Amino acid sequence: MFRRWIRQKEEERAIALRSDETGETEALPMGWNWEFFFLGWTFGFPLFRRKLYGLGALMAIILTSLLIARYYALPPSGEEAERMNREIMAAVPIGAIQACQERGEDPCPELLAAFWTHPLWLRTSIAFVSQFLLMFAMMGAHLWICFRANDRAIRARLKRGWRFADPESEALWRKRHPRRQNKGES
Numbered sequence: 001m002f003r004r005w006i007r008q009k010e011e012e013r014a015i016a017l018r019s020d021e022t023g024e025t026e027a028l029p030m031g032w033n034w035e036f037f038f039l040g041w042t043f044g045f046p047l048f049r050r051k052l053y054g055l056g057a058l059m060a061i062i063l064t065s066l067l068i069a070r071y072y073a074l075p076p077s078g079e080e081a082e083r084m085n086r087e088i089m090a091a092v093p094i095g096a097i098q099a100c101q102e103r104g105e106d107p108c109p110e111l112l113a114a115f116w117t118h119p120l121w122l123r124t125s126i127a128f129v130s131q132f133l134l135m136f137a138m139m140g141a142h143l144w145i146c147f148r149a150n151d152r153a154i155r156a157r158l159k160r161g162w163r164f165a166d167p168e169s170e171a172l173w174r175k176r177h178p179r180r181q182n183k184g185e186s
Contacts (some may be wrong), residue, residue: 015173016165017157025165028157030176033149040142047145050153055145062141066134072127076120084121088114151177 014027036046044059076084091114100108115121154173164170 013172014169015154016169017154017162018165019157019162021161026157026162028154029150030154030172031150033146036142036149037146040145047149050149051156052149052152055149055152059138059141059145062134062138066131066138069127069131069134073124073131076124080120084118088118 013030015030016025016027018025033046039046040059041063043063044056047053047056047059088111092108092110096110097108100106100110164173
């Protein structure tokens with residue numbers, strides 16, 4: 001039911017294009033791209049399907065970077081965590097820890113300094129911050145592409161020699177993009 005409603009809405013705003021070379025006619029929807037909204041997290045697959053290779057590559061690169069950052073952002077566990085704890089405890093003298101306990105300081109500043117400057121912890125925290133930033137980049141690009149992908153697909157076909165199949169499609173396109181169409185005509 002929901003799929004039928006989406007298809008009906010897309011057909012109401014579809015632009016019919018015809019290729020002069022092959023004679024193929026295709027109806028491309030305008031506006032919000034529902035297919036990319038739901039499937040865009042699949043390495044930009046819907047963009048490659050619409051022959052928007054640049055945007056598809058951008059989404060694939062961002063998602064791959066996000067997965068790599070996610071792997072490095074995992075906190076150390078097992079042997080790696082034990083090794084980190086041993087190295088931190090070796091870096092802080094026992095006397096400093098005992099002095100902190102006697103003064104009632106919890107957490108001990110020397111122990112915290114050793115923890116925050118440990119290379120394994122730095123790698124994890126840098127990866128976590130980069131993962132956070134990549135996630136916002138991914139969401140921003142995802143929403144921007146949802147708004148623009150259909151129009152870019154139509155524009156790409158028009159640049160490759162496709163023509164409007166009927167006057168209604170051309171009128172609908174010019175109504176939606178009056179500024180872009182009038183620049184070249186004057």
